């Protein structure tokens with residue numbers, strides 16, 4: 495793939511999508527976004543255009559609307575797709591599993607069918623470390639068994655199998671499923687960041703909203719896990735490192751066909767309480783927190799073995815927890831009510 499190629503980014507207005515669109519524009523790609531703004535603001539894309547100093551075309555389209563997707567592919571010479579659009583809240587997926595299968599699995603199937611109709615053979619898929627579920631051993635490499643513990647994680651696992659089947663049926667198809675660990679942080683400009691539409695389900699935007707005074711205190715779900723301080727341990731990765739991983743993945747789509755699965759993480763485990771403390775240090779005041787019961791669907795520890803992607807592409811992360819907290823806090827301070835939506 496060369497610079498100047500057109501990349502279709504579904505869910506491009508979202509947290510990871512917006513940072514990735516910026517990385518692609520900075521590398522000279524043309525970017526077309528499809529997003530129904532179920533969990534994002536069009537303002538994020540305005541910011542991407544401003545930071546890149548280049549145009550980006552966006553469509554307010556639902557992934558499940560095949561006719562509308564058709565229209566987008568008909569209007570642009572799409573060479574590859576990065577598929578972020580999905581519902582992503584574990585707790586919500588326990589309450590409304592069908593909505594998760596509909597958007598995440600149905601949306602992916604619809605996308606692959608439209609890609610096939612237009613002869614588009616390259617895709618990068620947002621998969622998740624949640625697929626591993628209750629880890630049998632750590633760190634988790636890509637051959638670790640899939641043991642998803644909630645409908646969200648299962649929807650991602652089903653998508654991986656669906657894409658594997660699609661690759662068997664179409665030997666020209668090249669799909670890279672990137673299993674992200676826990677993306678946090680924000681663009682260093684403070685212009686792009688995570689701005690969930692409702693009360694945050696993820697820890698970092700929750701911390702930031704407590705620090706800015708929008709929420710009272712941090713709720714820590716479970717302090718009786720078999721981890722050093724009893725709280726869940728995750729592998730946090732800076733969203734800009736993650737965006738760069740996608741930019742690199744685009745370059746490697748032509749290496750081979752079929753489905754490839756790669757972890758994107760740092761290999762460093764950080765507990766919930768350690769992250770609460772790290773954020774407090776960055777914003778200059780300890781964050782009040784309370785311990786609550788475990789959340790259904792959560793698992794004690796998820797830490798990546800990312801050696802496969804390092805060996806294959808030479809990719810590794812460069813930003814640590816302090817940078818992740820500093821950048822997220824900058825975004826929150828400059829945008830106390832997020833994108834204002």
Ligand SMILES: NC(=O)c1ccc[n+]([C@@H]2O[C@H](COP(=O)([O-])OP(=O)(O)OC[C@H]3O[C@@H](n4cnc5c(N)ncnc54)[C@H](O)[C@@H]3O)[C@@H](O)[C@H]2O)c1
Pocket residue numbers: 504505506507508509510511528529530531532533534535555556557558577578579580581582597601620621622623673674675676677696
């Ligand atoms: N953030 C994480 O912790 C994490 C971890 C692992 C994997 N992922 C995956 O990465 C992807 C991006 O995550 P994110 O954190 O940027 O989430 P996000 O919610 O910020 O972005 C998702 C985007 O998809 C859009 N969208 C949702 N349903 C849609 C539909 N039916 N049609 C069109 N657009 C739709 C939303 O409006 C949003 O802009 C998701 O697939 C998610 O499952 C995220």
